[in-house]
Amino acid sequence: MNSSVVSIAPMMDWTDKHCRYFYRLLSKDVHLYTEMITSNAILRGDKNRLLDFNASENPLTLQLGGSDPKEMAECALVAKEWGYDEVNINVGCPSDRVQSGSFGACLMKKPDLVASCVESMMDKCDIPVTVKSRIGIDDMESYDQLSDFISLICNKGCQHFIVHARKAWLQGLSPKENRTIPPLNYEWVYQLKKDFPQLQITINGGIESCSDIKTHLNYVDGVMLGRAAYHNPFLLREINTSIFKNEDSQISREIFLEEYIDYINIQLKIGVPMRSMTRHVLGMYHGESNAKLFRRLLSGKTVEIDHLNEWLNFKKNTVTNIDSNE
Template identity: 50%
Template structure:
């Protein structure tokens, strides 16, 4: 296994999912993983409600801000704002294939203009002292991944990027929906391994279709870091294995049951600020996947925790539907 650091394991930035409440929940499951914000556009960061968009709980560290944009000056300003809020890393999105980023000519579209990506990274590096990283694909549409990824990687590394995170699938912008692009075209982990072999001094993480901590450990024989996305969100119990299995440290809590109970003070604080319980518990739907009582737990979240006046008591009642013993020793 490579040198252990926060980049060894991370939870992917995911639109509409990895908000601050999700990140606090994930932090109750792993202290060592690096967690990411949803992608925020430079326009939102510069002109939007910064406290609402960028504010986060101190327990989330280490936490990275992912930015979407293609103007070096705007990205530099946004990175500086993110650093001032206390983020531990600023990440540039060069991989999202959604219609939104295509319309804005950023995200995966930037794979086609590697020099511009390099300019963006250089501007961000000049603006902040925290690490600046890039998350990309192996290519887009009809690009040859052998050439496209190599050119992009060398451009951003020359500009000073500290880490390159590679989603091992092409972003197909012409003819596929973002949902279809989750499975088509096939993943090519070997291409990321070859990049690491060609650039041994560059910190490279891999992302895409990784379904378990066991699979993550296999990838770490070839690259420096692993990023889990949908598996971490839909089956968050897997994160309980991150600290012991990857870092040789104890998990923050012995079980999912205890982890959720540890969220009560946070929930109470958020409720006094006007946050609805559902905004937090929606990230817990998959907490007990495959465990006796899981269906009743999900139903209780859907029926009781969505109410405007719902509080910790409703979550406590939902949790009673899961016997504590049932949450121990979930497979990773």
């Protein structure tokens, strides 16, 4: 099954390389995305810091924020040279930062510019160029406007669209509110697949379970999860079993924590702060009886590797006591 059938959304300040490494331990099958990185940062900043990733993270997409066709093309070439599998254009983020830079969701009103970016990027390199958008912004009220947006851009070669099934309000709502307040309209995304059967259409927004994923896959090609996966990363194991049909998915959480501890120890030696890695595992016991205890252990004033080892010993002793009582 194609890895892009289920993907994890690019999430600012969350899906950094440590988070993605942890996700790849949990699932070899889901498709991963970087946080959004601006074209200006890539061309003028520290590429090693911004673009470095572990080879195990592939398949991996670099998400770009930008609107200058020439700069975006240069970044697409950098993405290929750096080993990314594809590059994605952010046409969905509604934050003040992206609006001031004239990219993100405000580009939905400039489909010609997005099309020019796609064309320039595809001329520059041969890795896929994809677009992640909303179903509309502000006064875009009709499905026809969304359809026209997709049509213009796909004519320049883009074959994969990831569509967040909510509008974005660039004025009056915060980025957080834009993730929940505008109503979901899955039907428009389903209709895109009907009207553009040759395209790969991935749906995003409000998806929280394997049941949700299966429902959407009746109508579109792929499903992208965001915060549901971050707050409950072990959901990736359920996805492996239920969606990708892998039989080895019923593995204890402790196995993955042990593997992640090995990674943490390596990163600590090169100066990576402990908390920048452990923050991504806080939801590992979501829904389990000891979830609060686990979060508390990793949320104190200081967090050390011994805290994770202490947790593993606690879990092993708990299992041993249960076995002896039986």
